[in-house]
Amino acid sequence: MxxxxxxxxxPLGMRDTLPFLYEIKKRVRQAMVREIETxxxxxxxxxxxxxxxxxxxxxxxxxxxxxxLLDQQGHTLVLRPDMTAPIARLAASRLYQxxxxxxxxxxxxxxRAQQREGGRPAEFEQIGVECIGDGxxxxxxxxxxxxxxxxxxxxxxxxxxxxxxIGYVNALFLEILGNEERASVLRRFLYEKNYVGxxxxxxxxxxxxxxxxxxxxxxxxxxxxxxxxxxxxxxxSEEGKRAVDELCELASALQLYGVDGAVKIDxxxxxxxxxxxxxxxxxxxxxxxxxxxxxxxxxxxxxxxxRKAPATGFGVRVDRLIEALGESExxxxxxxxxxSQERFAEALELARTKRRExxxxxxxxxxxxxDIDAYSKKYQPITYLLGSGGKEE
Amino acid sequence: xxxxxxxKGRIFAEALELLQKAGYTLPAEFAESRxxxxxxxxxxxxxxxxxxxxxxxxxxxxxxDLGIAGKDVMMEEERDVYELLDLxxxxxxxxxxxLPNGRMxxxxxxxxxxxxxxxxxxxxxxxxxxEIIRLNGSIELAPLIGLADRIVDIVSTxxxxxxxxxxxxxxxxxxTSRLIVNPVSYRIKDEEVDVLVCRLSxxxxx
Numbered sequence: 094m095x096x097x098x099x100x101x102x103x104p105l106g107m108r109d110t111l112p113f114l115y116e117i118k119k120r121v122r123q124a125m126v127r128e129i130e131t132x133x134x135x136x137x138x139x140x141x142x143x144x145x146x147x148x149x150x151x152x153x154x155x156x157x158x159x160x161x162l163l164d165q166q167g168h169t170l171v172l173r174p175d176m177t178a179p180i181a182r183l184a185a186s187r188l189y190q191x192x193x194x195x196x197x198x199x200x201x202x203x204x205r206a207q208q209r210e211g212g213r214p215a216e217f218e219q220i221g222v223e224c225i226g227d228g229x230x231x232x233x234x235x236x237x238x239x240x241x242x243x244x245x246x247x248x249x250x251x252x253x254x255x256x257x258x259i260g261y262v263n264a265l266f267l268e269i270l271g272n273e274e275r276a277s278v279l280r281r282f283l284y285e286k287n288y289v290g291x292x293x294x295x296x297x298x299x300x301x302x303x304x305x306x307x308x309x310x311x312x313x314x315x316x317x318x319x320x321x322x323x324x325x326x327x328x329x330s331e332e333g334k335r336a337v338d339e340l341c342e343l344a345s346a347l348q349l350y351g352v353d354g355a356v357k358i359d360x361x362x363x364x365x366x367x368x369x370x371x372x373x374x375x376x377x378x379x380x381x382x383x384x385x386x387x388x389x390x391x392x393x394x395x396x397x398x399x400r401k402a403p404a405t406g407f408g409v410r411v412d413r414l415i416e417a418l419g420e421s422e423x424x425x426x427x428x429x430x431x432x433s434q435e436r437f438a439e440a441l442e443l444a445r446t447k448r449r450e451x452x453x454x455x456x457x458x459x460x461x462x463x464d465i466d467a468y469s470k471k472y473q474p475i476t477y478l479l480g481s482g483g484k485e486e
Numbered sequence: 487x488x489x490x491x492x493x494k495g496r497i498f499a500e501a502l503e504l505l506q507k508a509g510y511t512l513p514a515e516f517a518e519s520r521x522x523x524x525x526x527x528x529x530x531x532x533x534x535x536x537x538x539x540x541x542x543x544x545x546x547x548x549x550x551d552l553g554i555a556g557k558d559v560m561m562e563e564e565r566d567v568y569e570l571l572d573l574x575x576x577x578x579x580x581x582x583x584x585l586p587n588g589r590m591x592x593x594x595x596x597x598x599x600x601x602x603x604x605x606x607x608x609x610x611x612x613x614x615x616x617e618i619i620r621l622n623g624s625i626e627l628a629p630l631i632g633l634a635d636r637i638v639d640i641v642s643t644x645x646x647x648x649x650x651x652x653x654x655x656x657x658x659x660x661x662t663s664r665l666i667v668n669p670v671s672y673r674i675k676d677e678e679v680d681v682l683v684c685r686l687s688x689x690x691x692x
Contacts (some may be wrong), residue, residue, distance in 0.1 A: 377674050
């Protein structure tokens with residue numbers, strides 16, 4: 094009984110990709126990868142399994158979302174939950190030796206255990222880049238621009254990239270609150286998107302009404318053209334001003350790249366509690382309720398692998414991107430040649446010719462088909478080479 | 487166009503009143519109709535009616551841009567949505583209740599609730615190990631019939647507790663309704679959302 098019960102089942106959150114979806118995925122992947130390669134990024138692959146203690150711990154993904162298992166020696170392994178940590182490991186150990194900028198790209202499946210609503214994918218494909226060893230704002234601008242260019246290549250329209258700067262948030266919190274401990278309490282409210290809690294907490298703090306107002310003002314630093322101006326007025330510290338300068342520099346670079354139309358500044362964006370160190374961003378598309386991609390500067394990650402280096406990158410979730418693109422005509426036509434034994438040589442020759450032209454051709458023996466009507470519906474066009482005599486269609 | 491998920495039942499009337507106070511023209515038949523989806527073209531808005539527990543789900547998935555949900559639901563469900571405003575309506579609180587003088591037993595203490603996550607994290611924080619029993623309604627029945635020693639539920643006037651001979655023992659948290667927003671809508675429809683937030687915050691009772 095039990096065997097039968099699970100015969101067609103897959104582990105929670107795991108999915109099959111059928112031909113129709115595979116075609117769409119392939120097209121999206123090719124469009125993105127081709128664009129990324131033209132910017133000089135080099136694709137790499139890393140293992141599916143990594144050590145929990147190193148890559149697992151360094152990853153930005155919460156511990157409870159990791160798939161863990163033991164190897165034969167009893168070490169804890171994880172199915173890679175993202176590609177950034179493995180690439181940081183690889184860069185630190187092998188590639189990033191002379192300290193010069195390194196441009197790497199990937200398309201790979203990552204694994205995240207799901208807690209809720211069993212249908213959500215626990216394995217999904219990510220496409221992204223990492224630019225390692227370059228601390229300039231120019232690198233941030235390039236990463237955001239290559240992402241936008243790659244998304245446009247897939248045919249995606251109507252998407253928005255929200256850009257923030259965690260250095261700004263930290264500087265503002267630190268100059269008003271005095272220490273990191275208090276700052277992190279407040280940062281958590283932003284991370285959890287709990288603005289009500291944020292306001293209540295600010296009002297409960299023993300601060301001057303001016304400082305309280307400054308903290309509350311942070312929630313409104315988004316959207317309009319005056320955001321940067323207002324942001325600059327709000328901070329007094331060097332770090333805070335520098336963060337605003339960086340964002341201004343970024344904005345003018347993005348303008349030159351011609352992608353500023355898709356971008357919105359949001360100073361209150363906090364996409365992770367501790368992972369990002371500077372400019373960070375999230376991508377949203379219409380009709381998809383979740384971000385389709387995100388990224389930012391993670392200058393501290395490589396240090397976890399004993400090699401200090403600035404780095405920035407993005408990752409796009411292919412499954413959500415496809416959802417945003419919606420249904421399309423998709424399926425590339427496949428031709429079919431149905432033959433009987435007598436005319437096999439002729440059929441084979443025809444198939445070879447068509448294949449050489451780059452067409453997709455199925456060569457099928459007539460006796461192998463059960464239901465010719467159903468079968469012929471699957472292919473277009475279909476050629477019959479049957480019997481001993483002349484050709485028939 | 488903005489789609490707003492409204493909670494059926496207790497919160498609905500107050501939420502409607504607040505929206506009207508903020509100057510939104512809403513269809514008169516809204517309160518009585520059995521329709522689950524209603525468009526208000528003149529405001530460029532669409533309303534859907536959902537169970538209070540489900541409002542957060544609609545908003546998290548982005549089929550509704552905004553929603554009105556109780557803090558109790560937010561605490562129980564922990565969904566990835568923006569909690570933008572405390573609307574200060576439908577005030578009540580989450581509490582632990584039980585029979586008067588009813589001692590928590592040493593052996594197998596049980597707690598019945600509609601809020602298993604809130605209840606289990608509350609008792610864990612207290613360092614008590616309890617078994618949580620999930621019920622969908624009439625929670626007050628559980629201690630009376632001997633299913634559980636305590637209940638965790640929302641209390642507004644305390645009348646239901648009283649009429650069933652139960653007393654409130656500990657308060658867990660205050661609850662009011664919140665305006666919640668899907669993270670993508672918050673960014674893509676930022677101007678529309680900001681206008682709504684602005685208009686609502688002007689009429690929130692203090």
